[in-house]
Amino acid sequence: MFALIILIVVFILILTFSSIKIIKQSTVGIVMRLGKFNRRAETGVNFIIPFIETIYKKVDLREMVIDFPPQPVITKDNVTMQIDTVVYYKITDPVYYIFEIANPISAIENLTATTLRNIIGELDLDETLTSRDVINTKLRVILDEATDKWGIRVNRVELKNILPPKDIQEAMEKQMRAERQRREAVLTAEGQKKAAILQAEGEKEATILSAEAKKEALVRAAEGQKQADILRAEGEAAAILKLQEAKGEGLKAVFTAIKDSGIDENILAIRSMEALEKIAEGESSKLVLPSDAINFLGTFKGIKEVLNSN
Numbered sequence: 001m002f003a004l005i006i007l008i009v010v011f012i013l014i015l016t017f018s019s020i021k022i023i024k025q026s027t028v029g030i031v032m033r034l035g036k037f038n039r040r041a042e043t044g045v046n047f048i049i050p051f052i053e054t055i056y057k058k059v060d061l062r063e064m065v066i067d068f069p070p071q072p073v074i075t076k077d078n079v080t081m082q083i084d085t086v087v088y089y090k091i092t093d094p095v096y097y098i099f100e101i102a103n104p105i106s107a108i109e110n111l112t113a114t115t116l117r118n119i120i121g122e123l124d125l126d127e128t129l130t131s132r133d134v135i136n137t138k139l140r141v142i143l144d145e146a147t148d149k150w151g152i153r154v155n156r157v158e159l160k161n162i163l164p165p166k167d168i169q170e171a172m173e174k175q176m177r178a179e180r181q182r183r184e185a186v187l188t189a190e191g192q193k194k195a196a197i198l199q200a201e202g203e204k205e206a207t208i209l210s211a212e213a214k215k216e217a218l219v220r221a222a223e224g225q226k227q228a229d230i231l232r233a234e235g236e237a238a239a240i241l242k243l244q245e246a247k248g249e250g251l252k253a254v255f256t257a258i259k260d261s262g263i264d265e266n267i268l269a270i271r272s273m274e275a276l277e278k279i280a281e282g283e284s285s286k287l288v289l290p291s292d293a294i295n296f297l298g299t300f301k302g303i304k305e306v307l308n309s310n
Helices: 002-019 094-099 104-120 125-130 132-150 166-261 265-280 291-298 303-308
Strands: 020-023 027-033 036-041 044-047 053-060 064-067 071-074 080-091 152-163
Touching (some): 002 020, 027 094, 036 094, 080 104, 080 132, 094 132, 104 152, 132 152
Antiparallel strands (some): 027 036, 027 053, 071 080
């Protein structure tokens, strides 16, 4: 009897512990009752009815990433390329994710491949290589719309690698090499041009500065010569002034001596006649005198006789 009670207690404990289910963070459990969906088991502790209810699957609600292998696609200009894609998705409805699609990852991969072929088929090689953002956006929109009924939201799609055929890769490398050489030649020419311009500007500035320096030297020399001429003229003027002052002083002394010596008019007349005789000794035989001088000479006896002599 005691053993039966122990067995019953152990059975009850097993049932109790088996009815407790713990769901981790960012995870949702799908509870099935007698083979039919009943409810969602949220994060934390959940209780189920033993032997009647079961946790069918646990769905991870975190964002996940799938890296698909390269897919062959043909461009508008008939170039076959290998493109591999990376899809970032998140499960928004675990019920649809479990019951609406049997193999969601395979479905997303096939849908991505077919959609990518349709998009690339409308673009040529150059557009494909330069329009990654456009392709990513179109691909994400189409995939998100198609997977919405599966409870999946496509957050982002990236073209990981775009591999053209080997011969096209070699042609592209040659083109890129030629473009780099052309840019190098352009940059070299621009550098030489700028260097020549800078050198010409430097020579121009040097010529201007040299001319300005010569001009300044000539101006300063002219100013110095001007100052020297002014000083020389002032010296000569002062010398002439001194000479005239000396002559004036001499005349003044002569007149003073004459006055002090008491010379009368007769002596002055005789001195005048002597002066006229010296003048008449010149090459000219004629002597023209002012009327006042004639009248002055007429006051003395015998002055007119002098005029008749040679």
